[in-house]
Amino acid sequence: VTRSLTILGATGSIGQSTLDLVKREPGRFAVQSVTANTDVAGLAAAAKAVGARRAVICDASLRGALVKALNGSGIIPEAGPEAVVAAAGEGTDVVVAGIVGCAGLAPVAAAVERGGCVVLANKEPLVSAGELILELAAKSGATLLPADSEHNAIFQVFDFARPERVRRIVLTASGGPCHDLSLTAMRGVTPEQACAHPNWSMGAKISVDSATMMNKGLELIEAARLFPVSPEKIEIIIHRQSVVHSLVDYIDGSMLAQLGPPDMRTPLAYCLAWPDRMATPMPPLDLAAIGKLQFEAIDEKRFPATRVAREALMAGGAAPAVLNAANEVAVAAFLGGRIGFLDIVTTVERTLERYHPNAAPASVADVLSIDAAARAVAAELMLKEAA
């Protein structure tokens, strides 16, 4: 049977990988809506490529440009953040959440509230509002399918019927493009260097997160939300090759892992077809050519981000939302050439020290106001630092 599908962030790296899979199996998916932020041409091309019913541009000032780009196609043009949220909550069988950042929170919440399968690549909403998203899913019966490669790996091998038999979850980390640099060399890392990931091709924000390893910190919090294990049971190990995407260690000594090519189409295909499977164009892993699998511990002196994220997870309440917001503005400042590479995580840590909202967020609106306040605190800290 055909599945109805909505792709949030269709013009991005996750969106394009999803579109590629959809195009390979005509008839398997009926695309309802595709969304983007400002890339009108990319959005129109995506909508036409899969025959979407509707295309939604988040930036309302681009409505006219979208109408023009879709002229004669029969695809319905819509614009504005509310239109993105409405498309997310329309009730398609599957919604792929491929927006970057906490900007995806309201659409993700709308999709989860409506029910159905929500494919979560967009990890920031789970970090900022994980508990709320889980509550919404419990109410609506929505199925949260993790597309993040590590969490997808764990999802595939986790015994949800017997979570108490899990001794540890082991998240693997590639280490990113700065893994071999000294602390002194890291000081001078440019946006171009930070975005040149050795194994994965991704959007700019997650590429910088991988370089600082804050990506693994966000993923630690993401794992604590998605899987019924306590935070101290979640470990992180460096695995430069990105072949083993994560592992679950059971009390009898069995470790179950998922292996695969470093291509997001494998976890995305798993989610799109779940509980079935679908083919992807990648060749099978050539284990003999890979030869050895290598693992090593993280150097937290050079990469403090995972420690900072773990502290925020343990502190709970609003701390993960503050961490995420500060990281988003610090990454944007780094990409804009306004702060140095090492200042990113320092800014996050200082923002967490400075700003303690009294109460844990009780709604998506609460999270968004904590997010905004934390951004302001982080921005002020960065200005002071620059002065």
Ligand code: NDP
């Ligand atoms: P990209 O930057 O490549 O794409 C982001 C998408 O979101 C684009 O379609 C963009 O539209 C849209 N977007 C950006 N800002 C907004 C906004 N304010 N409102 C609405 N839409 C917006 O990111 P990625 O695809 O790399 O990442 C998406 C998410 O998936 C992130 O949370 C990332 O952490 C996660 N992820 C990504 C992986 C990857 O391999 N890329 C792997 C694992 C997780 P426009 O093009 O118009 O700007």
Ligand code: MG
């Ligand atoms: Mg990941």
